[in-house]
Amino acid sequence: MKSDPAPQLLVRLATALFLSYMAVALPLAALPVAIVHWPGYGNGLAGLAVGIAFFSTILSRNHAGAYADMKGGRPCMRAGLALYVMASMTCLMAGLALLPPAARYGILIVGRLLLGVGESLTIVGMLGWGIGLMGHERAGRVLAWTGGAMYGAFAAGGPVGLLLYEYGGITALMAVSALLPLLGLALVQGVPATPTHAGGRPPFWRILGTIRWQGMAVALQGVGFAALGAFLPLRFIHAHWPYAGLGLTCFGVAFVAGRIICGHLPDRIGGLKVAMFSLMIEAAGQYLIWCAPGPLPALAGAVLTGAGCSMVYPALGVEVVRLVPPHMRGTALGGFAAFQDLAYGATGPLAGLLADRFGYDIVFLLGGLCATGGVAIILARLTTHCTGTTP
Numbered sequence: 001m002k003s004d005p006a007p008q009l010l011v012r013l014a015t016a017l018f019l020s021y022m023a024v025a026l027p028l029a030a031l032p033v034a035i036v037h038w039p040g041y042g043n044g045l046a047g048l049a050v051g052i053a054f055f056s057t058i059l060s061r062n063h064a065g066a067y068a069d070m071k072g073g074r075p076c077m078r079a080g081l082a083l084y085v086m087a088s089m090t091c092l093m094a095g096l097a098l099l100p101p102a103a104r105y106g107i108l109i110v111g112r113l114l115l116g117v118g119e120s121l122t123i124v125g126m127l128g129w130g131i132g133l134m135g136h137e138r139a140g141r142v143l144a145w146t147g148g149a150m151y152g153a154f155a156a157g158g159p160v161g162l163l164l165y166e167y168g169g170i171t172a173l174m175a176v177s178a179l180l181p182l183l184g185l186a187l188v189q190g191v192p193a194t195p196t197h198a199g200g201r202p203p204f205w206r207i208l209g210t211i212r213w214q215g216m217a218v219a220l221q222g223v224g225f226a227a228l229g230a231f232l233p234l235r236f237i238h239a240h241w242p243y244a245g246l247g248l249t250c251f252g253v254a255f256v257a258g259r260i261i262c263g264h265l266p267d268r269i270g271g272l273k274v275a276m277f278s279l280m281i282e283a284a285g286q287y288l289i290w291c292a293p294g295p296l297p298a299l300a301g302a303v304l305t306g307a308g309c310s311m312v313y314p315a316l317g318v319e320v321v322r323l324v325p326p327h328m329r330g331t332a333l334g335g336f337a338a339f340q341d342l343a344y345g346a347t348g349p350l351a352g353l354l355a356d357r358f359g360y361d362i363v364f365l366l367g368g369l370c371a372t373g374g375v376a377i378i379l380a381r382l383t384t385h386c387t388g389t390t391p
Helices: 006-035 043-071 073-095 101-134 136-188 204-210 212-238 246-262 265-269 271-291 295-323 326-358 361-387
Strands: none
Touching: 006 043, 006 073, 006 101, 006 136, 043 073, 043 101, 043 326, 073 101, 073 136, 101 136, 101 326, 136 246, 136 265, 136 295, 204 212, 204 326, 212 246, 212 271, 212 295, 212 326, 212 361, 246 295, 265 271, 265 295, 271 295, 271 361, 295 326, 295 361, 326 361
16 A cells, blocks of 8 residues: 655655744844844844834735645745745845944845745745645644744744854854755755645635634734743743743743644644633643742743643634635635734733733733633634534
């Protein structure tokens, strides 16, 4: 009996994504350090240079999804990887000391905007290509492997990026950021394309309306994720607890482990059930950090938050895939990801204002309440499915 090559091809795509996504992850921690050392540039402009890539990602999700639907996941992902290379090479020019800081900063902004568009094309293309290879009945596994590759790159990219910047400056950092997507392009070269599907395309806003409940739930999950990433070390430092840097490690290990161990569950038992239990675990972790009397309970809360956040996106993504016909799958997944992008972008400023007024612990109460709201949405969807009510 002939073995199915699709799982091996999916691993190959995920490996290429891990390598290539380092172009996104490597500069995240290092760029702010570089910018604040330029004369006249502070934390605000450093934050803008980092965050503007997410802005262009949100704005380009619709176009990336349409491209994947019309041309296929393979050309979409490869175009995204090529943009990673172009963006990193553009940012490399910001390391030229001969240029004035204003010119260097402007070049950096252009490169970051290109990177955001590349991220849209790469992720949506990877999802469309992977689901085309594996079949929609194994979409959950594709979503889990895609997220695992991304967040694995985030976990590795931060410290490596800081080391590269420390020893070689922006030039070395961006040269490596350009090289790794080239390796990713080489790795996916032999993976076959998947067929596209013909069909009419409704307006993007109508597609968003179809997936609105899944999108709202994943956005509420994203609040706790973003709050922990931005404010957990500060929670430890403000409380004079040790192990301030260990919380993110606990979160990341639990997150990746959840994707590896439970990646098959949405396909097997249904995305809504997996998402509901995952959001309950995330909420428990956030509440535990909020009321933690010491560092060890807070670290346990970080583990629970990572385990809970891990499977919400792939579980609800399975439901999105089931809600739309194949020729709209890329657009729907792009819109679904945009809900999460918006949550990531909005959480930082809102949580920062709350922290300034009430302290860092309140940020995790917000994350817990949002995850609980996500549980309520999923319960309502499960009830609708059981009663046969039309949404």
